Amino acid sequence: MAKHAVLSSGSKMWRSLACAKSELSLDLTLACGQSFRWRETAEGHWTGVMGGRIWTLTQTGDILWYHVYKNHEQNREVGGSDRKRRAGVSLQMENKSEKRIKGALKKEEEEPVALTSVQDTEEEEEMLRDYFQLNVKLLDLYNEWGVADPHFKCIADIFTGVRMLRQDPTECLFSFICTSNNHISRIQGMVERLCQALGAPLCQLDETSYYNFPSLSALADNSVEACLRDLGFGYRARFLQQSAKQILDTHGLQWLEGLRSVPYLLARDALRTLPGVGTKVADCVCLMSLDKAEAVPIDTHVWQIAKRDYNYASGNGQKSITAKLHRDIGDFFRKLWGPYAGWAQSVLFCADLKKFQKLKEMPHLKRPKKEENDEEELRVACKKTKIKREENGTVKKMKTKSAHHKKAKTSE
């Protein structure tokens, strides 16, 4: 059986890319709630599906290592289908062809290992550069945000390399429709089940099967709502199916991607016409898949941050986030951080996640250099934040079997 790649074992072919830790932290970026599709399959090794292929990524020093699983260990069709995948059309595999391909795979296992062509190598490096948006110089942005915002600077020394992914718009939209009234760990399970149920299978590594994200047409099928309700999606099941259907019926396959070249506010309004997509979800999709770096997704959590760390006072009487509050808080952060405000916000958001709180307590030994004496001031700001977090901070161990989504329906 095919296994997950591990760099130290040397049993797989790895390629590398020069990429400073300050430009990218895989551990933070892939686990902070942008994408729900990456898992840490070995220490510091992240495995997930991107662009129709399965990847394992890891970092040593200032090198980003990546392994792409090839045909001999993956049900990847060759030739024409690849082109379609690149265009964002994930193929829906029918039962018949699935069996046929699995049969074919059996034979292939005895064949010599498929070699990676030069084109594949160049293409895959480009896919990674695009996905992580490595052309954007994160360190420069951190410096600019730090100058404008002392609180950011304090957080930034610990939470370096938090970078915005450039996700597939379909995956991003339908994943974030699942996020309403929800938390990361549950969303991860839901997205996994979504792919399992409706996405094309790719291959199995160790005990884990990998799937493409479902195509729009798969999501639009009338049977989808009932199917997803059975899988525990609740009221979101209808949103997902209806949104997919609405996109296909009234706009077409390329519509979402086309929003990349539309101004932020227009794209956001366009998304908001879809069922299950309000301001917050639309902002997430804009920021994380449609190249709108100025989009700042505002939820209750970000509102807390604004109040706690920035003395943000307006809307104090409100019980929930009103439309006006959305605008005002977004404008507040855009004014503070500039055109990449959404990227900056994701750093603070990451720093507030419970699972990363331990990073704040560890003495960070390798601080770049002794700065001037405004350090003292920053420490105070840091400490203030830390204390607040510790108040409600029992760290829970999550050790649930993932197969338990068969919910035992207790009558209420």
Add this chain to the structure above:
DNA sequence: CGGGGACCTCG
């Protein structure tokens, strides 16, 4: 523009 309630499930 803002308040209030429903919507699903899980911890």
Add this chain to the structure above:
DNA sequence: GAGGTCCCC
């Protein structure tokens, strides 16, 4: 209640 959205008033 949770990292919301829809619908009605």
